[in-house]
Amino acid sequence: MILYIQNEAIEGPERIGEFFDAHGFESKTVILPKGDKLPEELDDIDAVVSLGGPMNVYEEKKYPFLKDEDEFIKRVVKEQIPFLGVCLGAQLLAKACGAEVTKSPKPEIGFFKVALSSSGMEDPLFDGLEHNFEVFQWHGDMFHIPAKAKWLAMSKDCPYQALRVGKNAYGLQFHVEVRERNIREWSELYWKSRTDNYKAEVKRMVDEYHKQVHNLEKSADLIFNNFLKLCESR
Numbered sequence: 001m002i003l004y005i006q007n008e009a010i011e012g013p014e015r016i017g018e019f020f021d022a023h024g025f026e027s028k029t030v031i032l033p034k035g036d037k038l039p040e041e042l043d044d045i046d047a048v049v050s051l052g053g054p055m056n057v058y059e060e061k062k063y064p065f066l067k068d069e070d071e072f073i074k075r076v077v078k079e080q081i082p083f084l085g086v087c088l089g090a091q092l093l094a095k096a097c098g099a100e101v102t103k104s105p106k107p108e109i110g111f112f113k114v115a116l117s118s119s120g121m122e123d124p125l126f127d128g129l130e131h132n133f134e135v136f137q138w139h140g141d142m143f144h145i146p147a148k149a150k151w152l153a154m155s156k157d158c159p160y161q162a163l164r165v166g167k168n169a170y171g172l173q174f175h176v177e178v179r180e181r182n183i184r185e186w187s188e189l190y191w192k193s194r195t196d197n198y199k200a201e202v203k204r205m206v207d208e209y210h211k212q213v214h215n216l217e218k219s220a221d222l223i224f225n226n227f228l229k230l231c232e233s234r
Contacts, residue, residue: 001027002027002049003027005032005049007052008051009034011051013027015217020228038069042079042081048073050085050092057101066092074096077093077097077169080167081234082168082227086177094149094171098146099143101144109138110136113132113155113156116162120162125227128222137174142158144160150163176224177220178209180209
């Protein structure tokens with residue numbers, strides 16, 4: 001079973017869920033801000049995917065479920081259950097493993113290039129990917145790299161874009177799951193009140209999505225297939 005953890009109701013698994021559904025996996029989704037609880041038992045879980053959200057990892061008083069998720073991720077890493085954290089999920093992984101989460105040198109909203117580090121080029125999660133590839137971003141914070149973890153990718157404006165803890169716990173600062181619908185919904189919820197040029201910016205991102213969608217899906221499918229291999233080899 002694949003366990004999806006939603007930290008925000010509108011940030012679901014999207015393409016990740018579609019991929020694992022197509023490969024015959026059962027799944028369970030817990031939407032923490034709606035009051036869903038994380039499972040007590042881990043025996044039936046093949047992998048955990050923690051998704052994005054607008055909050056900071058340290059806002060545990062405002063979002064009490066973050067503390068429960070922190071403890072849950074620590075258990076998952078200890079048991080070496082394959083883990084994939086996306087954006088906030090990646091920051092939660094880093095925090096659970098003892099690293100800081102701070103403001104990014106620059107926020108990234110839209111399409112950006114990331115570059116694999118030397119460790120990233122050798123990592124099984126990125127097998128088959130080019131050294132540089134295009135991703136969709138939406139974040140103002142960034143994780144740092146925990147002790148003994150591997151630093152796997154970077155971008156021009158944010159040095160820490162991917163990490164690995166142990167053999168099979170990964171964090172990606174960028175979004176591999178995104179669809180056009182997500183860009184529109186996130187813009188409406190997170191961004192509309194922050195800019196006078198909202199409609200033009202959303203149109204620009206949607207237009208860029210359609211230009212990039214083939215490359216985005218190719219990169220995402222490689223990552224998903226590589227992560228699946230890790231799940232199957234556990």
